[in-house]
Amino acid sequence: xxxxxxxxxxxxxxxxxxxxxxxxxxxxxxxxxxxxxxxxxxxxxxxxxxxxxxxxxxxxxxxxxxxxxxxxxxxxxxxxxxxxxxxxxxxxxxxxxxxxxxxxxxxxxxxxxxxxxxxxxxxxxxxxxxxxxxxxxxxxxxxxxxxxxxxxxxxxxxxxxxxxxxxxxxxxxxxxxxxxxxxxxxxxxxxxxxxxxxxxxxxxxxxxxxxxxxxxxxxxxxxxxxxxxxxxxxxxxxxxxxxxxxxxxxxxxxxxxxxxxxxxxxxxxxxxxxxxxxxxxxxxxxxxxxxxxxxxxxxx
Amino acid sequence: xxxxxxxxxxxxxxxxxxxxxxxxxxxxxxxxxxxxxxxxxxxxxxxxxxxxxxxxxxxxxxxxxxxxxxxxxxxxxxxxxxxxxxxxxxxxxxxxxxxxxxxxxxxxxxxxxxxxxxxxxxxxxxxxxxxxxxxxxxxxxxxxxxxxxxxxxxxxxxxxxxxxxxxxxxxxxxxxxxxxxxxxxxxxxxxxxxxxxxxxxxxxxxxxxxxxxxxxxxxxxxxxxxxxxxxxxxxxxxxxxxxxxxxxxxxxxxxxxxxxxxxxxxxxxxxxxxxxxxxxxxxxxxxxxxxxxxxxxxxxxxxxxxxxxxxxxxxxxxxxxxxxxxxxxxxxxxxxxxxxxxxxxxxxxxxx
Numbered sequence: 001x002x003x004x005x006x007x008x009x010x011x012x013x014x015x016x017x018x019x020x021x022x023x024x025x026x027x028x029x030x031x032x033x034x035x036x037x038x039x040x041x042x043x044x045x046x047x048x049x050x051x052x053x054x055x056x057x058x059x060x061x062x063x064x065x066x067x068x069x070x071x072x073x074x075x076x077x078x079x080x081x082x083x084x085x086x087x088x089x090x091x092x093x094x095x096x097x098x099x100x101x102x103x104x105x106x107x108x109x110x111x112x113x114x115x116x117x118x119x120x121x122x123x124x125x126x127x128x129x130x131x132x133x134x135x136x137x138x139x140x141x142x143x144x145x146x147x148x149x150x151x152x153x154x155x156x157x158x159x160x161x162x163x164x165x166x167x168x169x170x171x172x173x174x175x176x177x178x179x180x181x182x183x184x185x186x187x188x189x190x191x192x193x194x195x196x197x198x199x200x201x202x203x204x205x206x207x208x209x210x211x212x213x214x215x216x217x218x219x220x221x222x223x224x225x226x227x228x229x230x231x232x233x234x235x236x237x238x239x240x241x242x243x244x245x246x247x248x249x250x251x252x253x254x255x256x257x258x259x260x261x262x263x264x265x266x267x268x269x270x271x272x273x274x275x276x277x278x279x280x281x282x283x284x285x286x287x288x289x290x291x292x293x294x295x296x297x298x299x300x
Numbered sequence: 301x302x303x304x305x306x307x308x309x310x311x312x313x314x315x316x317x318x319x320x321x322x323x324x325x326x327x328x329x330x331x332x333x334x335x336x337x338x339x340x341x342x343x344x345x346x347x348x349x350x351x352x353x354x355x356x357x358x359x360x361x362x363x364x365x366x367x368x369x370x371x372x373x374x375x376x377x378x379x380x381x382x383x384x385x386x387x388x389x390x391x392x393x394x395x396x397x398x399x400x401x402x403x404x405x406x407x408x409x410x411x412x413x414x415x416x417x418x419x420x421x422x423x424x425x426x427x428x429x430x431x432x433x434x435x436x437x438x439x440x441x442x443x444x445x446x447x448x449x450x451x452x453x454x455x456x457x458x459x460x461x462x463x464x465x466x467x468x469x470x471x472x473x474x475x476x477x478x479x480x481x482x483x484x485x486x487x488x489x490x491x492x493x494x495x496x497x498x499x500x501x502x503x504x505x506x507x508x509x510x511x512x513x514x515x516x517x518x519x520x521x522x523x524x525x526x527x528x529x530x531x532x533x534x535x536x537x538x539x540x541x542x543x544x545x546x547x548x549x550x551x552x553x554x555x556x557x558x559x560x561x562x563x564x565x566x567x568x569x570x571x572x573x574x575x576x577x578x579x580x581x582x583x584x585x586x587x588x589x590x591x592x593x594x595x596x597x598x599x600x601x602x603x604x605x606x607x608x609x610x611x612x613x614x615x616x617x618x619x620x621x622x623x624x625x626x627x628x629x630x631x632x633x634x635x636x637x638x639x640x641x642x643x644x645x646x647x648x649x650x651x652x
Binding site: 010012043044046047051053058059060061062063066068069070071072073074075076077078080087099100103104106107110111263264265266267268269272274279289290291 | 346372375377378380382383384385386387388389390391392393394395396413414417418422423424425426427428429430431433462463465485486487565603604
């Protein structure tokens, strides 16, 4: 998808945001160190797994569906400023039934907002298969009066071409579009979910064997002689190295000092008195922002 | 000759009048002027909400703005609060400065996830990367004859949340100065107006009429100086407090009336200074008592040196702890009156 996007396009998604954060400018270190809550993290440990941000990437949103109208709002700002850009607004099959999606698509269509609603249908909303959550599982049609296309989310080239086409559509002022990316979730919903109580291990392995997007693409470029095994192995090796180094920092870096509890309450506002766990621990913000605090501890 | 003398007298009278006359302004006009000026001043400011454009505003607060500023700056929305509040917050993420109107704050409950989880918390979660310069405004609290679902006071709910600023104007000066300040503020501001105050006229100085008039956020105003008792309130409650102060004056009690103006940040210092002088404290609000603003004032007083300054405990005047009934007599009985404030002051001072 990123390959089809241009400067100024924005993305907003739900809580499964680590890949997007990296794609939109963060380093691997920033992502991993945010998971471990360290200073080197994307937001230095203030947000965690679900709340990461970069320029033109608006998170990282924890409440299912909240990003749907938020994305339409970013698109409104783009239209307001007469930019030729789109806001890619992603959500899962679980979030596809949220009322606020329909509220957002209604206004997006009424006002011709350049928002690309993308449903990542991975077959499960937490432990609930789509057939048990949705009266209609044709998520690309749910936009009703907003046109929609179904895309094989496991085919990298299909995704790129569809996104390119969708972006052209939205850029031309025709308003919103809806895309459904058919994909699959290998792991459970979260760290607390083994992911096997509501489906079989065989099913997971089958998808991995036959539909995996990365191995599928790898096979295609090798058979088309666009790359050799060795070249790809070299990329793997380099990536592993980068990730290992990032992991080292993520597991060894320090955490923000206690003053960080009180930073980032208000923007451009004098330091506030903040009530502590008891009245005796009430404190005036020693640092108003994380940026100020980082500078003071030499991690600017 | 006599005619000319009359004419001169007439002109002299007019001249004398215009130099003495103060301007007055309704709260409605003050809010309208504030939005008009800020929309003119900053390209990024726009207003959205139900009926704000072509209808001129459900309560006529945005009257004339659409004709002046057009579709781009004044946007009519469908009746979808969660959706349009979320869109407004998203626009703020992307650097615009939306004013999101709720026809009443009762309907803000539909959108409250966007107000709290998307607007209030994002600056903190993003370690300052994403400021959210948005104003949520509209009438709050009891109106008249609209029953339980349309009469709730949300002051305590919103004042509870860090990351928000919560403002509660009383007078026209408050309305204009605080709304302009809210729009210029880079944080999410919940601006709680009051429908009954919309039509009320207040005297305003020339300064208030200027297009750069702002009132600082987080500072209370002493509406009336006094020595015997401090009456602290906000929004419509200030009206009861001032009425009570007038009545008390006739029996020799001098009441100091504090208009909080801002619930978050909260100006406790103004209460402290006043009680150091008066040693008696009464709070007035129209919302429900449990975990309300008066309850917060009581807690803060208990935990501070103000406790030692009191000659009597804080007494709260609040709305009655029931959903709002419809019948006029019942509705009146569900809300505090000036009488209640006078009684509370007398109890505090131990006088008949």
